[in-house]
Amino acid sequence: ARLEEEGVVAGYTVRLGNAYTAGRIRAHTMIKTLPRHRSEVEAGLARLPQVQSIHAISGEYDIIAMLEADDSAQLNALIDIIGLLEGIERTTSSVILATKLDR
Numbered sequence: 326a327r328l329e330e331e332g333v334v335a336g337y338t339v340r341l342g343n344a345y346t347a348g349r350i351r352a353h354t355m356i357k358t359l360p361r362h363r364s365e366v367e368a369g370l371a372r373l374p375q376v377q378s379i380h381a382i383s384g385e386y387d388i389i390a391m392l393e394a395d396d397s398a399q400l401n402a403l404i405d406i407i408g409l410l411e412g413i414e415r416t417t418s419s420v421i422l423a424t425k426l427d428r
Contacts, residue, residue: 350400351377351393351421354407355386362412363387369410375403386417 328334358366363381370376370390377391390407394400397420404418 349393349395350397351391352400352404352418353421354390354392354404354416354418355382356388356390356407356416357385357414358387359412359414366410366412369412370407373403373406375399392418 370379375394377393380389
């Protein structure tokens with residue numbers, strides 16, 4: 326309780342096991358936004374339930390979105406939807422084949 330009050334512990338979550346995640350497909354999508362459109366793109370991504378997290382990054386791309394879908398067809402459709410969001414210049418996606426470490 327003390328750690329919660331001090332803001333050290335912000336909440337609790339469920340970690341899904343291999344029985345669930347083994348049947349899912351995940352990908353990292355790197356997104357380059359048009360100038361001054363990052364906030365709009367982030368809001369559009371946040372509305373998509375298959376987007377698990379959104380990270381602002383430095384470098385050539387502006388955002389990395391972590392995606393999760395039921396199968397490759399759903400992932401493909403999701404990547405197409407993301408590419409059509411207003412303010413996106415280009416995307417590059419990498420499908421996660423295996424997770425070697427997840428802390």
